[in-house]
Amino acid sequence: MIKLLVTGTVAVDSVETPFGKKDSVFGGSASYFSYSASFFSPVSMMAVVGEDFPDEYRKILLERKIDLKNLQVLAGGKTFRWKGKYGFDLNVAHTLETHLNVLQDFAPSLKDDRDVEYLFLANIDPDIQLKLIDEVHHAKTKLIAVDTMNFWIHSKKQALLNVLKRVHLIVLNDAETRDLTGESNLIRGARKIQEMGPDKVIIKKGEHGVLFFDGKYFAALPAYPLESVFDPTGAGDTFAGGFMGYVAKTGDLGLDNLKKAVAYGTIMASFVVEDFGLDRMRRLTNAEIDDRLKNFKTFSTF
């Protein structure tokens, strides 16, 4: 049985922030998610890369308990590439270039083991997300969660709505919540999303923290305070990785534990933005995570 399975993108990024510029950064939603989740639980990655996928990137994933059995390498294909830029408002990424490359023909297909306990559908075409839901045997599945972005809300709304009917939890940001529901009030927005399918909704508000809804239950956590954010790429995926990794590790879907998982997600995201790509995560220790979580608890409790 697969403990925690993720599908999403594996990418080569070019990133420009007010603090620097870097070409060929290892990125993608599945990469960030997996690296972050691996601090808590083994992860299996269902994704696709081209023949040009650098061996050093593969080695980065293999530093952690990340199973690459389901990582497809498309002969003759090129890996997905994204080029983006951030202004001083680091909350908004401006996409300069997108080369889908091998993503255009990606059909997720599980090699052998189809029993999955925790499934995360990171940001990728909702048709691909649906396909993977169909691939999985659900008898032992405890939680299916999904992430998405404005691009899919606008271009593939029906497919996305079909995904929503089949997941327990959605993670999205405030702008996406407003786009998906037409509601400016985020609490009313979350209620509308619950009517679309998932009982659990996590709304990420960047520097303003997170809202968490589970049925009628509600929780709000602030962000971890950072005086400087270096590169925000992957913050959302890293949040989701910390959240799902902690849930998979503990196997506890109770409200208190899910709230703790939100806190772990917040902490993981606060690290990844401190350097380009996965650079900060590769230096990260469990002691640092524990330490920051302890601080977080202190300043958000009264």
Added chain:
Amino acid sequence: MIKLLVTGTVAVDSVETPFGKKDSVFGGSASYFSYSASFFSPVSMMAVVGEDFPDEYRKILLERKIDLKNLQVLAGGKTFRWKGKYGFDLNVAHTLETHLNVLQDFAPSLKDDRDVEYLFLANIDPDIQLKLIDEVHHAKTKLIAVDTMNFWIHSKKQALLNVLKRVHLIVLNDAETRDLTGESNLIRGARKIQEMGPDKVIIKKGEHGVLFFDGKYFAALPAYPLESVFDPTGAGDTFAGGFMGYVAKTGDLGLDNLKKAVAYGTIMASFVVEDFGLDRMRRLTNAEIDDRLKNFKTFSTF
């Protein structure tokens, strides 16, 4: 000795929101502050009104433990009037008209008792705030706090900076923090404000909650979640009233207690926005406050 003294405006407002319109609403920063603080501590109000000040408004203040000994009535004068409008983004008030009237000649002057334990300088001309600081005997003063707005940051910056040198705490919102400091990051902004004088800084972020700084210490609390805000006028003053009232009641300036005071401020603000002017506050009971604080604690703790 005066337990808690506030100076600020007493006004007759006209308010328009997407949900309704009302002329002649009893308002002003000192009114909202006092009414809110009075749930925790006796308050003394240092303010000015005109001869036209309606008797029914005076009676509203006298419903609570609000001492009006220092409320000046200017013969022949007219009470300060403000007319404002809110769009669907209820975070921003659009001022349509301001008639300063009696405020133009207001010189705060304490009748007899000049010993003040807790002093709050609500939003008003910083020259008036300074004048009251000079009026007060400080031997027994435990905390001086100030509120301001963008108008004073732009038109009377030097006077405001003089005020900041003489207060322990400032309450302001995120836009004001950025305006005052030129910093987009609120944490760096708060550090800059601390260099201007006050060791304690409270940054209100509306629906995103509050950041609280005390020396090197930091705390963050979410807002109380409301599915609908009816009239946001006075939310900031009501927050400050709850905060200062609770501090005055407990007399404890320790970090844990100040954080609890921030929580009480948050709760009081969540009530005032549920109706026009002070209408919701006049129906408010201590049991409702306790109840909402308990909920707030539950959903913001992990």
